[in-house]
Each structure stands twice: as C-alpha cells, then as structure tokens.
Amino acid sequence: MHGAEQRHPNIVVIMSDDQGPWALGCAGNTEIQTPHLDALAAEGTRLSRFFCASPVCSPARASLLTGQIPSRHGVHDYLDGAHVGPESVDYLAGQPTFTAALADAGYRLGLSGKWHLGASDVPRDGFVHWFALEGGGSPYGHARMHRDGIPEDIEGYLTDVFADDAIDFVDAEARRTEPFFLALNFTAPHKPFAGQHPREYTDLYRDCAFDSCPQGDPHPWQPTVDGVPIGGEADAREALIGYFAAVTAMDAAIGRVLKRLDDLGIGDDTLVVFASDNGFNCGHHGIWGKGNGTFPQNMYDESVMVPFIARQRGQITEGAVVDDLLSGYDCAATILELAGIDPAPFEAGPGASFAPALCGEKLLERPVVVHDEYGPVRMIRTRTRKYVHRYPFGPHEFYDLEADPGETTNRVDQPEHASEIHELRRQMHAWFSEHADEAIDGAELPVAGAGQVTAVYPDPLGAFTPLNWDGTGAAARQETAE
Incomplete structure (x- = not known):
C-alpha cells in the first residue's frame, strides 16, 4: 500500500549473520565497501551501541522475535539436531512473537532466507510466503531450501537467491491492499569464507591491508582438540577477503531490494530495518568467531555489539546516530510501535520500545545499561x-x-x-x-557452545519443561508431550 490510503507501513527487516558494526563503512570502517547500507543510514538513523541478547545465532534471533531473554524463551545455544521433518520442533511454540502480532493486525508475512529456530520446513502462522534455509548455515553455491513446506535444492550464489526471492515477494505484495512484512535473512557474512564469493567482490580486497582487523595472538581460551586450536582460520588473509566480500555482495543485494521498493512507488511507505543476529571477531582479541569462539564463552564488544539501521522517510530522523545502549530484546516492541501497533505486550519483560529515539526524541527515565x-x-x-x-x-x-x-x-x-x-x-x-x-x-545449564537439541515447551498449566543436558555442553534429546 502507499499514499494516504495506508494504515500501517510496509516493513522490511533485513538480517545479516555474524556481522559486527565494525564491518560497516558508515560506522567508520574505511576498508570495507557498503555503499547501499551507508546510504540507508544517511536516510535514516543508525544505532552505534546496539547489542544482541546472546552472542550466538539462535538465541539472539529468538530474542528479536519475542522480546525476551534466552532464560525465558528457552533457546540458549545455536540449534543442532533435526531442522526439518517429524523429529524437528518449533523452539518458539506457544510463545508470542512480534510477527504474530503483525499478522493479527492484518499484515501479510514473508520470509526469505535463514530461520534456524527449528522446524524450518513449517511456515509459521501468518506467513503467506516461506522460503527458508534448512539449517543454520550453508555453502554459498548451493543450498537446501523449503518453499512453503516443500524442499527445494537451489543453485546459484545464495545471497542473490535470497534477494531475488525477496524481490518476487515484494512485487506480488505491492499489488495488494494489505500491508506486508518481509524478513530477509541473509547467511552473509557467516562462514565458509574463502572461495565462496564472486570475483567481482573478492578482487576488491586482494590488496586490502585489513587494518580494521588486527590479528592478535591466539586467545588463551581458544578451544583445542589434542592441543590443536579449533575455530580459527588456517589462512586469515583469505578468510578476511571472503568475509569482506560477503558483506559487500550482501550490500549490493540489499541495494537491489531497496531500489525495487522505490521503483514500485512504495519506498516512502516502507519501514526498513537492517541489523545482525550477533557480532563477530575476525582476529580481534585473537579470536575468529563470536561468543563461542572461546571457552569459557566471551562477551567482548565485537561479539555482542551489532549494527542497527532504521529508515522510514518522513518518520525516522534522517542522518542521525543514537548512542543509547539498546538491545535485541527491545526490537519487537520498537517495530510494533513504528508500525502503529500497541507495543505494550512486548514491554512486559525486559524489552521497551526505542521508537522515540529513532524519531528524534530522547529516551527518558531509562537506565543506561544492557x-x-x-x-x-x-x-x-x-x-x-x-x-x-x-x-x-x-x-x-x-x-x-x-x-x-x-x-x-x-x-x-x-x-x-x-x-x-x-x-x-x-x-x-x-x-x-x-x-x-x-x-x-x-x-x-552447562552450555559450552556445542549446540542445543532440546526444545522447551509451555505445558498446559503455563510452566516450562526444563532442559536436559548430557554434561558435555550439548543438550540431550528429550521427548516432550505437546
């Protein structure tokens, strides 16, 4: 929808995977090329101190959707085990999400890309379009996807595949009268790094000094197997070329999506949000990885701080940078308020809308702590x-x-x-x-960054079934009655 007829804005939420704010040109990195995200920030507001709720994929994404912390929504580590089929489970079953609230308000929902919250083959309530990656990661040249519940093996550069699918969804929805919500969830710049990306992007960084990624001595908490460090990169320079190329290729794909919104005449009526699930260390502190790049898990800012940019022309302040300490558990309430929907149900926990800060107002009576x-x-x-x-x-x-x-x-x-x-x-x-x-x-819980395979369901009385753990840091599978 667009113009005076629109009751709620269309919403496009774009999520990168394993990206710290240090990997953005508009955040001060002069080596990485992100022209479209830089332009988005110039047209909107960038948060310079936005944090994930947990420095690993699945719990961070669950917090973005629910406005709750892992110790309430029950996702504590990246999800392992079955991602599709009868043995897979919906880890957020029975829990309110802001996407469900959007659907209740009349939005038509679409997903293009990564899900990684269990049962990736099952479209969630309110989603009229579901094109979900089967697991948590994939090579960039081919992947198993699930389109509206049907498996589909795709070839082609994965970043562009997701963007093309998102554009198709936008094209179809622009002809309808209802507002739409699109989750465009890239796997970029998540590993694998080297040898995965088109030369037009890797060639940009062949002569890069990578001063923005100092390679420190290996962190003393880096995990080892038989004394050999794991989680690092055998060729740090090639990995850096791949990481930077992945970000720039994603930026180009985002540029195509944003251009399509404008070409369709709905760019001014669309709230666009860009963020990442968690941060990432590319050699910073001697770590390649995020929170589980060390054991004990680390909480360095490179792991827990993530980019956040929001643009809605005529509504969100243009060219502003907000330095309040804000978190992923604030995101659900914020998006709902910007959509003109009551955020209160998602402010009963730790989260609170920061929509006023995006619109030029000060956040009052809020502790500066995350x-x-x-x-x-x-x-x-x-x-x-x-x-x-x-x-x-x-x-x-x-x-x-x-x-x-x-x-x-x-x-x-x-x-x-x-x-x-x-x-x-x-x-x-x-x-x-x-x-x-x-x-x-x-x-x-003895979480060691080795993956979680146990779901947590609300029982009929509203209590949660506790997690079982096998003592090694990976959750033991537990049969739970729905």
Whole structure:
C-alpha cells in the first residue's frame, strides 16, 4: 500500500549473520565497501551501541522475535539436531512473537532466507510466503531450501537467491491492499569464507591491508582438540577477503531490494530495518568467531555489539546516530510501535520500545545499561564499565571502558574497583532474577557452545519443561508431550 490510503507501513527487516558494526563503512570502517547500507543510514538513523541478547545465532534471533531473554524463551545455544521433518520442533511454540502480532493486525508475512529456530520446513502462522534455509548455515553455491513446506535444492550464489526471492515477494505484495512484512535473512557474512564469493567482490580486497582487523595472538581460551586450536582460520588473509566480500555482495543485494521498493512507488511507505543476529571477531582479541569462539564463552564488544539501521522517510530522523545502549530484546516492541501497533505486550519483560529515539526524541527515565547472556555466562554493560560473571565459579571479568575501550586488561581483581564490581554484580543478579524463568534459567545449564537439541515447551498449566543436558555442553534429546 502507499499514499494516504495506508494504515500501517510496509516493513522490511533485513538480517545479516555474524556481522559486527565494525564491518560497516558508515560506522567508520574505511576498508570495507557498503555503499547501499551507508546510504540507508544517511536516510535514516543508525544505532552505534546496539547489542544482541546472546552472542550466538539462535538465541539472539529468538530474542528479536519475542522480546525476551534466552532464560525465558528457552533457546540458549545455536540449534543442532533435526531442522526439518517429524523429529524437528518449533523452539518458539506457544510463545508470542512480534510477527504474530503483525499478522493479527492484518499484515501479510514473508520470509526469505535463514530461520534456524527449528522446524524450518513449517511456515509459521501468518506467513503467506516461506522460503527458508534448512539449517543454520550453508555453502554459498548451493543450498537446501523449503518453499512453503516443500524442499527445494537451489543453485546459484545464495545471497542473490535470497534477494531475488525477496524481490518476487515484494512485487506480488505491492499489488495488494494489505500491508506486508518481509524478513530477509541473509547467511552473509557467516562462514565458509574463502572461495565462496564472486570475483567481482573478492578482487576488491586482494590488496586490502585489513587494518580494521588486527590479528592478535591466539586467545588463551581458544578451544583445542589434542592441543590443536579449533575455530580459527588456517589462512586469515583469505578468510578476511571472503568475509569482506560477503558483506559487500550482501550490500549490493540489499541495494537491489531497496531500489525495487522505490521503483514500485512504495519506498516512502516502507519501514526498513537492517541489523545482525550477533557480532563477530575476525582476529580481534585473537579470536575468529563470536561468543563461542572461546571457552569459557566471551562477551567482548565485537561479539555482542551489532549494527542497527532504521529508515522510514518522513518518520525516522534522517542522518542521525543514537548512542543509547539498546538491545535485541527491545526490537519487537520498537517495530510494533513504528508500525502503529500497541507495543505494550512486548514491554512486559525486559524489552521497551526505542521508537522515540529513532524519531528524534530522547529516551527518558531509562537506565543506561544492557545485559547479555550465553548459558551460565552473563554480562552487564554501562557506557563506561563492563562486568562479566560466569556461574558457578568464574572466571569473572571487569573492564574500565573509559581507560581501556579495547577491553585488553581485566581489572576484576584490582581492589580499587571492588565496590563498583559489587554494585554491578548486584544489579545483574537482580535483573536476571526479574526477567528469567527459574525452570530454564541459563545459569543452571552447562552450555559450552556445542549446540542445543532440546526444545522447551509451555505445558498446559503455563510452566516450562526444563532442559536436559548430557554434561558435555550439548543438550540431550528429550521427548516432550505437546
């Protein structure tokens, strides 16, 4: 819809996979080429301190949809096991999502790309178009997709396949009177990196110095097998070329989608949001990966901070940068408010709409603090301090972000910081006590970044079935009655 007839804006939410805000030109990286995302930021508002709820894919995505933290929605790690078929499960079954709220308000929903929240072959309620990747990752040259429940093996560059499908959905919906919502979920720039991307993009970086990705000494918490580090890259330079090329190729695909909105005459009536599920370290701190690039899992800003750009012409402030500390659990309420739908049901937990900040207003009476979790690892971060707590015994971390913005020196044992560490720890415990569900609280689970294969369902009385774990860090399969 467009013009005076439109009651709600169309919505396009574009999600990248494993991208920190450092990998954006508009965020200050002079080496990476992201002209279309830079232009989107110039037309809209960019958040410079937006955080995922957990530094790994599936829980972060679940938090974006539900407005809840992993210790309430029950997804604590990336999802492993069956992704389709009778053994696969919907990990968010019975839980409210902002997409369901959009459908209830009359939106027609479409998905093009990654899902990775279980049962990828089953279109969720309200989705009239469902083109979902079977699992959590894939080579870029071919993939198994599920189109409206039917498996489909596709060939071609995956980033362009997703964008083409998204454009087809937009073309069809532009002819209808109802507003539409599109989730365009890329796998870029997720690994594999080297040898995956068109030469027109890899050639851009053959002579790049990659000063934006300093290759530190291997992190002491890097996992090893028989003494050999895992999770790193055998050829860091080729991996960097692939990572940067993946971002630039995705940027070009996004540019095609945005152009189609304008060509159809609906660009001005469409809210466009770009974000990533979690951050990523390309050698920063001696890590290739995100939270589970180390064990214990890390909470460095490169892992937990993600890009966020929003544009709606005439509504969202043009060319603004907002530095409030905001999180993925705030996203559901924000999108609903921008859509003209009551956000209150998604503000009963930790989330709160930051739509006013996107429209030029100050966020009032809001603590400048954000929380993250990854199983038994929890973080509280203010503008100038970060405290990381690991249940049950540590190691804990404390960073003075004024003196040490690169998080190079852990000051947790320095006596002069004892009182403020105590206060941050108290605030963190109180916050998670308020917002976690005791039955599935991640602090009690030995999550090791090795994947989760157990679903958590609400039972008929509204309680949650607790997770079972096999003691190795991967969840043990549990039969649960619906």
